Amino acid sequence: MTKDKHSSKRQSDAPIFLIGFMGAGKTTVGRALARQLDYDFLDLDELIAKQVGKSVQEIFAELGEGNFRSLEREAIRSCEQLPRAVVALGGGAYEDENNRNVLRRIGQTVWLDCTLEVCLRRITGDKSRPLLGDKGAMSKLLEQRRTAYAEADFTVRTGERSPEQLAIEIANWLEN
Ligand code: S3P
Numbered sequence: 001m002t003k004d005k006h007s008s009k010r011q012s013d014a015p016i017f018l019i020g021f022m023g024a025g026k027t028t029v030g031r032a033l034a035r036q037l038d039y040d041f042l043d044l045d046e047l048i049a050k051q052v053g054k055s056v057q058e059i060f061a062e063l064g065e066g067n068f069r070s071l072e073r074e075a076i077r078s079c080e081q082l083p084r085a086v087v088a089l090g091g092g093a094y095e096d097e098n099n100r101n102v103l104r105r106i107g108q109t110v111w112l113d114c115t116l117e118v119c120l121r122r123i124t125g126d127k128s129r130p131l132l133g134d135k136g137a138m139s140k141l142l143e144q145r146r147t148a149y150a151e152a153d154f155t156v157r158t159g160e161r162s163p164e165q166l167a168i169e170i171a172n173w174l175e176n
Contacts, residue, residue, distance in 0.1 A: 045090045
């Protein structure tokens with residue numbers, strides 16, 4: 001477990017955002033954390049897909065990544081009104097400096113720091129992830145994003161622990 005420089009604690013009812021690479025477990029751990037805290041759970045990609053009426057894959061293919069990123073920015077801003085919620089963000093959301101500033105202002109961010117090997121084991125062959133490439137491309141993308149991810153309020157090195165164990169670690173940090 002590591003605590004970062006901010007060491008900030010749960011502000012009353014502010015949303016908690018899970019960030020990290022594709023396959024890091026943001027949705028699974030997010031659901032477990034929401035159960036533990038008795039918070040709502042929201043998957044931001046699901047919200048975007050619902051609003052547009054297309055899957056994330058279709059949005060990338062038909063509207064392009066730039067438009068997906070605009071929708072993502074809007075969806076992030078809409079989280080300001082969300083009390084008592086755990087929100088799983090897409091793997092690229094925290095790369096954007098503007099998103100990082102908004103998220104810092106409206107809630108707490110937690111980076112699920114998961115090895116590339118574990119992420120790839122989970123996502124290889126998954127056709128629903130438009131940015132999924134070969135190991136070299138994924139390694140480059142993760143390295144490109146690592147500095148941004150490291151700006152999160154709290155970092156959890158996931159290892160091989162269960163979603164429930166990771167959720168306990170995050171909940172303990174929030175309460176202390
Ligand atoms: C993306 C990750 C995806 C989704 C989109 C872009 C990324 O979410 O937002 O395909 O840029 O890493 P997951 O991290 O849940 O796979």
